Amino acid sequence: MFHSTSARPRLEAKLRSLDARIAEHPLGSTAVKDAHAVITANAGAEKEAIARELAERGLPSLQELGSLQVRHSLTWWWLNRSKIAAESKLARLP
Numbered sequence: 001m002f003h004s005t006s007a008r009p010r011l012e013a014k015l016r017s018l019d020a021r022i023a024e025h026p027l028g029s030t031a032v033k034d035a036h037a038v039i040t041a042n043a044g045a046e047k048e049a050i051a052r053e054l055a056e057r058g059l060p061s062l063q064e065l066g067s068l069q070v071r072h073s074l075t076w077w078w079l080n081r082s083k084i085a086a087e088s089k090l091a092r093l094p
Contacts, residue, residue: 011090018083026068027076035059 022028035054039062042050051062060068 008090008093011086011093015083015086015090018079018086022079022083025076025079026072031059032065032068035065039065 026032034057038053038057038059039050042053047062054061
């Protein structure tokens, strides 16, 4: 069992580290977020129209987004799961 006075600083440091790693992660980049916003805004549009808008805005292509998703989903999931766990532990400390 953790002693709350020593656990809090450790968990806060871990949370800061996780936040930094999430911010640096490819799936958390502004370009990827913007590309997903374009895709969402054009839901139901033809694939070619979405691809054209992504290219016009200088955002990752549909193929690049898919590749990023395949290569980085596991670490993205792990980082966010770890962040939730650290936040939960912090919330339970007195």
